[in-house]
Amino acid sequence: MLCPPETLKSFTPRWPVRVLHTLYRIDRREALNCAAHRAEVQGTGQEIAAQLKQATNGLKAAGIDVETGTVDYPALANSEAYRAYTAATAALCDYDPASLTSDDERLAFWLNLYNALVIHAVIAVGVRERVTEARGFFERAAYIVNGYRLSADDIEHGILRANAGHPFLPGRQFGPHDPRRAMRLPQRDPRLHFALNCGATSCPPISFYSAENLDAQLDLAARNFLNGGGARLERKNGVLWLSRIFSWYATDFGAALYGYRGQHRLLAYVRPYLNDEADQAYLDDHATTLRVRFLPYDWSLNR
Template identity: 40%
Template sequence: MSEEVTVKVLNETGEGSHAQDLDSVAVSQRLQKAMLKMTGKFLDETTGKVNYASLRSSEEYRAYCAMAGQLRAVDVEKLDEKEKLAFFINVYNALTVHALTEILGERTIETALDVPAFWSSHAYRVGLFVCSLDDIEHGVLRVNKPHPSTGRPVMSKGDPRLKYQVSTLEPRIHFALNCGAMSCPMVRVYSSNNLEVALEGATRSYLTQEVKIEDDVARLPEILSWYQDDFAPDQMGMLRWIRTYLEEKDQLALDALIATGGSAGPKVEFFYNWSLNKL
């Protein structure tokens, strides 16, 4: 029997409302502004690293923590598909920053893997329900597809939180969600008004930086291995999916690898730097 995970809900205090009908879009916009203030001041956009120590003692962080309480009163079901997608991407990234900031205020860690069950043990209450990082990523945004580490969905059949799900899986979320590691995509703030442009830009930015075609090998971030079937049914299909986001020289190099790889396909190696994205 697996050990029970103790879930720490980080927004049980702070601003809120007794009525479970706070405008989700308005809350999302306020949280976006608070996140922008934090990331603008404490995120190095060149390296993607966050100054968690300075962030924790800042007025911007205190304001954000208070505002996160408003998530307890939102009505997620009133969001349209784009609003819901942007909302939960922002909530996931905000929760990651919030959780790591709190942890680093208590002890030193070098990676989120140093925290037992990090992604299932840190959560926000969103509306009526508690949602952990795993719940948001795999249950809501990946439409409850199996978690890559367990092979099982994170939400069981009949879980009331399933009504928060987006209707279809958008594979570009994997280049928008930040888990606190150096190989993660950079923290950005998303809006339903520019969601398509923002997701496309985040995907292109991440893949052009992280994908390396050299020495007759395609070296890819492990995100593309963990979630391969979110992109395509097989590895070759996944390679063709990412090809359109690469610079021309890498597209040509990948084409050459595919052409010479035969039925087995090109040689592929996966990597991931779990080091914490901290200054």
């Protein structure tokens, strides 16, 4: 859906993003929450955030398996909860995230918005088997927030990762004169990678987060992901297999060169989250010889 001009504020994306938009034929006016005849937004910023959270919780109840984190997309697409959520996203057009007063509130808000946006986009775009079948999916999936277009990539790399930039594009996500820089979080918390669900089977299970319990929730997300297949110790061959997330975002975990330099930092990061004390002891005893390798990524839909 193309947004009317009066809905949008002016900004210029960095050149790598503009190239992607040209390559994938993405119109910068394109967003999922630009209803042509949306009602006037009522309430304060805090009230709008609460309404959106309530609508997001409706999605969870209607089509998300809380045990596995998988999504029943057909059931969700035909649910009243999905219609209520898509209607609620219209309020984002005029919503100023500056109304969020703490870093935990901001982190929880953007994590939840990213996860809900991906669900919304999978249904709206008509993804059938895997998100990669939709060219430029993470740039195409976008909302207007406070007048600015924010894609899934913008939320992840520009805001949540403190404007660290896409791992496969040069430079930061937001340029020095991009007004969206004001939305970025002050620092990167690597645990966010275990809380973001990109719609794929190899992604962490989908969940939603609250500012009140955020630290404990993120620790639990990291522990569940790593002990649920994100880390596999192969003692016979002296290899620790990690999710490819640790390669793509190696710098967030203290390593470099897509995880092939500074692997001891990856080991140090993973170790405290392993439930098996014998595995922890093995990592301690073989820290200088254990090799880290990265698992293939399954992009099929998380259903």
